[in-house]
Amino acid sequence: GENVEQHPSTLSVQEGDSAVIKCTYSDSASNYFPWYKQELGKGPQLIIDIRSNVGEKKDQRIAVTLNKTAKHFSLHITETQPEDSAVYFCAASKDDYKLSFGAGTTVTVRA
């Protein structure tokens, strides 16, 4: 099955700096790559997603890039704010409605 690896497992950044999280996937048939943010006591919240026919997508301070050849994708958060502190998960999926998740990255934004 699909194997998604996510790095780093923890990330501490100064408020206003950028944060980058990287993921790799194993199944070249995967074609959908969402990113979720999970706060304590809540379910994962979709923050951005990208499909395999697109190389980059941006939504305000958040951007995702996809390299299909290398089978990796990344999340970039610019101008980080304290409310960006949370656990972030990457995931990959093919046409089977099943998401395979990375292990998560705990992001702490220092004021």
Added chain:
Amino acid sequence: KAGVTQTPRYLIKTRGQQVTLSCSPISGHRSVSWYQQTPGQGLQFLFEYFSETQRNKGNFPGRFSGRQFSNSRSEMNVSTLELGDSALYLCASNEFRGQSTDTQYFGPGTRLTVL
């Protein structure tokens, strides 16, 4: 538009018992997926239902089962509970936007503790 509703939010059971969790998807969504989240194994796919049919199943034992009703509400059942079943069980409501893979919106989860 109301979000995904999961009930109950917290549940405590003892080993050997069974449990039923409920999920109401976003209005208009006909597909529901279930995931188990634990500190050790992370987020793992359990199964997915569309129009009352299970279309995909993860690598979990037969003690884990589910169903979907005609109004798209879904339930999952775990029989003969084990300590290792303690987890956050998440339901996702799946939207079809004309792409081949649905966007999934998660509910708040049901925290199950097995004693």
